Amino acid sequence: MYPAVVDASTWNSVPIRLENVLPRAGVPAKLPPDSRTAGAGRPLFEDHMTYIITQPCIDTKDASCVDVCPVDCIYEGEDQYYIHPEECIDCGACVPECPVEAIFPDDEVPETWNEFIAKNYLYFDVPAP
Ligand code: SF4
Numbered sequence: 001m002y003p004a005v006v007d008a009s010t011w012n013s014v015p016i017r018l019e020n021v022l023p024r025a026g027v028p029a030k031l032p033p034d035s036r037t038a039g040a041g042r043p044l045f046e047d048h049m050t051y052i053i054t055q056p057c058i059d060t061k062d063a064s065c066v067d068v069c070p071v072d073c074i075y076e077g078e079d080q081y082y083i084h085p086e087e088c089i090d091c092g093a094c095v096p097e098c099p100v101e102a103i104f105p106d107d108e109v110p111e112t113w114n115e116f117i118a119k120n121y122l123y124f125d126v127p128a129p
């Protein structure tokens, strides 16, 4: 089982990507950030993607997402929170916690907020794909 990602009530209402979560059932609830990469900043999983925090987080920043992230990969910036693209395990648990719907999978970010993809990568000094 994947113990601490979401509670049972969340499974029915959240767009969690089961295909991403279930193969990683052996992943502990909390992982040290270094264990998420395979060295030289390369993603551990070949199909790796990330989630992106967008404009509505600015001026909100209530950190609701931080508490549910199983790998502690959501970091506070000056104007908004950011998700580390190499530490995120794509579980989707943070999405329903955001009161302003600011979090999207990187391939579903609304076009008007596309700039936040590059902003997110730049914050961690990680090359954008
Ligand atoms: S999708 Fe990424 S940032 Fe969101 S809770 Fe899961 S691991 Fe954390």
Ligand code: SF4
Binding pocket: 053, 056, 057, 058, 060, 061, 062, 063, 064, 065, 066, 081, 097, 098, 099, 100, 101, 102, 103
């Ligand atoms: S829950 Fe939403 S608004 Fe709050 S810090 Fe996370 S992304 Fe920002």
